[in-house]
Amino acid sequence: MTSSDGARERILDAATRLFAALGYDGTSTRMIAEAAGLNVATVAYHVGGKRDLYVAVMERAHTAERQVLSDAVAQVEDAGGLLTLVDRYIDFCAEHPEVPALWMHRWLSDAADVAHLEEHYVRPLLEMVAAAARKVVPDGVDVEYVIWTVVWCTHGFGSGGVLDADGTRHGLDDPRELARFRANVRRLVATAIGLPDPAA
Amino acid sequence: MTSSDGARERILDAATRLFAALGYDGTSTRMIAEAAGLNVATVAYHVGGKRDLYVAVMERAHTAERQVLSDAVAQVEDAGGLLTLVDRYIDFCAEHPEVPALWMHRWLSDAADVAHLEEHYVRPLLEMVAAAARKVVPDGVDVEYVIWTVVWCTHGFGSGGVLDADGTRHGLDDPRELARFRANVRRLVATAIGLPDPAA
């Protein structure tokens, strides 16, 4: 049973879910094994130790993220195109809430000595987007700052969400929250790069 | 020795530092004891178990935060006063980086079963600020959204910071990063609430 029909995939799926929800320290290999419906040792057999598991999860998440962003970047032709790019990224984070959650946890735990994730992955990604943006935006705009603002907001709203009046939390999985978020980020970016307010 | 001359304070200081840096799961009572220069049991004697330690840390952090915000709210008389309020909060987060870091970890459901922190602490705080803001801001402005945006950005830049071109990280402890952040948030808030762009 379970054969090899994507055992590794199932393991990574479970690990992604758990790392995103509980962080690296809050997740044990046994939890991951149980969530994947496999034995603890089987997980090690397919992926390796806990650290390998984590790296594999982060790399897979990053690959998806890079795919979305590089596709979107390729279609940026003017400043307005940046709003579409932002839209794509928001969509991606709403559809895959694990990604912002994984990164959020990561930003806060320098403990994990997997520094190459930042250096080799997020920095190039950031530069790719920044380069595309600089071409279509007036000089003097602090492009990197705008990007970081969008990143922090999107990751924040996406993983932490908003504490509603009745004490419940809403993230970007909530369609109404998503719409509100999108409209506001569009306006935020538009004014930051000197575009007219998008009435949506 | 060390008597009771603020042993509890020293413990809470160490715990705050560690919880902020490593999160709840990443911190052990033994680390805290060592960082405070005390025995594990002594920590338990003064504060209690790990959970009590965490709650005490969060409550102390929240008290400071509320103090700053309620002082600032009391001086808001017009829309421009909100920019001052934001400034105060940014200053606070820059001076006490543990606070945004603690909350950041918390949003990602660090020690999830201490829900009263959100319900009894952050929600009232949020409502206090929102109420003050609504009085001086045009109707139709999504005040709570603006607040959440500022919170996420400030906590994000404050605890996670920004990944610089050379791979180093800069948070709000870096004066230049702080200035850049402040200017941009001021503008962000100003445009969101229909104020002229503050040239600062």
Added chain:
DNA sequence: CCGGTTTTGTCATCCGAATGACAAGGCTCG
């Protein structure tokens, strides 16, 4: 001032549980 008692602060130590990791063996299907 004083002897004895209580309270307070600290420590070394132990316990049950959980964790990450690994060795060795057993499936099962081509």
Added chain:
DNA sequence: CGAGCCTTGTCATTCGGATGACAAAACCGG
């Protein structure tokens, strides 16, 4: 068979928590 897949079993380590012992200080009746 035998290689890929999975399990059982075990190990050292670490965790949070609790206990009992001890010293110093505070307290108190005389």
